[in-house]
Amino acid sequence: MSIQLLRPLACATLTLHLGLLSACASDHADAPPSAASDTPQEPPRQVAVATPNTTPASPVQSSAPQLGFAEWRDQLRREALAAGIDARLFDRAFAGISPDPRVIAADRSQPEFTRPVWEYLDSAVSPSRISRGRTMLAQHGTTLTAIQQRFGVDREVLVAIWGMESAFGQNIGSYNVIRSLATLAYEGRRQAFWREQLLAALKILQHGDISPERLIGSWAGAMGQTQFIPTTYNQHAVDFDGDGRRDVWNSASDALASAAHYLGNSGWRPGQPWGFEVRLPQGFDYALADPEERRSLAQWRALGVQPVKAPNVAEEASATLLLPAGHRGPAFLVLNNFRSILRYNNSTAYALAVGLLSDALKTGRSQLQASWPRDDRQLSRSERIELQERLARLGFDPGAPDGIIGANTRKAIRGFQQLLGWPADGHPTAELLARLRTQP
Numbered sequence: 032m033s034i035q036l037l038r039p040l041a042c043a044t045l046t047l048h049l050g051l052l053s054a055c056a057s058d059h060a061d062a063p064p065s066a067a068s069d070t071p072q073e074p075p076r077q078v079a080v081a082t083p084n085t086t087p088a089s090p091v092q093s094s095a096p097q098l099g100f101a102e103w104r105d106q107l108r109r110e111a112l113a114a115g116i117d118a119r120l121f122d123r124a125f126a127g128i129s130p131d132p133r134v135i136a137a138d139r140s141q142p143e144f145t146r147p148v149w150e151y152l153d154s155a156v157s158p159s160r161i162s163r164g165r166t167m168l169a170q171h172g173t174t175l176t177a178i179q180q181r182f183g184v185d186r187e188v189l190v191a192i193w194g195m196e197s198a199f200g201q202n203i204g205s206y207n208v209i210r211s212l213a214t215l216a217y218e219g220r221r222q223a224f225w226r227e228q229l230l231a232a233l234k235i236l237q238h239g240d241i242s243p244e245r246l247i248g249s250w251a252g253a254m255g256q257t258q259f260i261p262t263t264y265n266q267h268a269v270d271f272d273g274d275g276r277r278d279v280w281n282s283a284s285d286a287l288a289s290a291a292h293y294l295g296n297s298g299w300r301p302g303q304p305w306g307f308e309v310r311l312p313q314g315f316d317y318a319l320a321d322p323e324e325r326r327s328l329a330q331w332r333a334l335g336v337q338p339v340k341a342p343n344v345a346e347e348a349s350a351t352l353l354l355p356a357g358h359r360g361p362a363f364l365v366l367n368n369f370r371s372i373l374r375y376n377n378s379t380a381y382a383l384a385v386g387l388l389s390d391a392l393k394t395g396r397s398q399l400q401a402s403w404p405r406d407d408r409q410l411s412r413s414e415r416i417e418l419q420e421r422l423a424r425l426g427f428d429p430g431a432p433d434g435i436i437g438a439n440t441r442k443a444i445r446g447f448q449q450l451l452g453w454p455a456d457g458h459p460t461a462e463l464l465a466r467l468r469t470q471p
Contacts, residue, residue, distance in 0.1 A: 149403035180289035183301035231261035254278030256286035274466035306365035357458030
């Protein structure tokens, strides 16, 4: 998917477009090549494409190579050497390198079906992951205390990200990062983005943090126990154990501190929770569940929004209302630190999983009170495209019909729901699509 940690999509697991939730993070400079809607990583990550600094996707560039790979590599070599990369290092890194067909296949894959958010969370916040995470909290307690003191990020959040990204360091990927990024830069989509990542990876080698032979990661170039993409690594990786290398592959201390450094630079507020579950009053205006609708906790309380459990946070703190499964599912007020997690991976489902897992690591169990609407059928990608096309025909503007449920599509859905007198939660459902099919 992380941080850019991969995120570009990149984690150790192939990033799937859940496409049903809203992302509230602001766009980041190291943006991944994915659309700015939710793309939860499937835990544990194996092949992923998602990056924690997420910026709006740039126009897709032609993937048809104009040069042979050898000629393209020689052109890149000149560019790399001009940027200060040692010639012998470049030649060593590219020795025997050819495009990897597995990477192209992964880059071009468009899953027709996606898992509903509750299934994703069932896996992400499973009893086994909670148990393993609590063991890691105890085992690395001294290090986590030092990291929290230095960067201000809660230890449970760091361990939750660690578990989500690499199963606590057990699954960091096995792809040759130089080969993967060269493949994507040569014939993938968004070649300029991948070329930037490839040059950044060469700078990692030049810095001496890892050898070319040990530079491994996901198919999309996400690296280490916290799945950073190269540009994020160069900006935020930390040598916390003091051995002279920023080793996010083999040093849990370096990986966890690097994640903390990234979150700290993304506006993390020490001592504030990520968010909390709430109950909504009857007759509530569900259109307020929008990432642009930020209100203080006191203002939300005045609207009848009540925490399930009293949070330890000031009443003036700014929060947004999140309905990840529409008005029939659990509701959350999410705060600034939730948005910081989104900077790590711009997926609402991912950020919610990190938040809920971090809470469970404190108590030993998941504590959600509301039930998920498990009888809801997820729309397939082709059905989501059809929904967007039908909304557009009715005069609502969902944006390009791409099957991704982003802000424009949610706004269009709300408009149609209001026309019908339905709860305007902006959530795409089979019932909504069926009703659209009856329109002339």
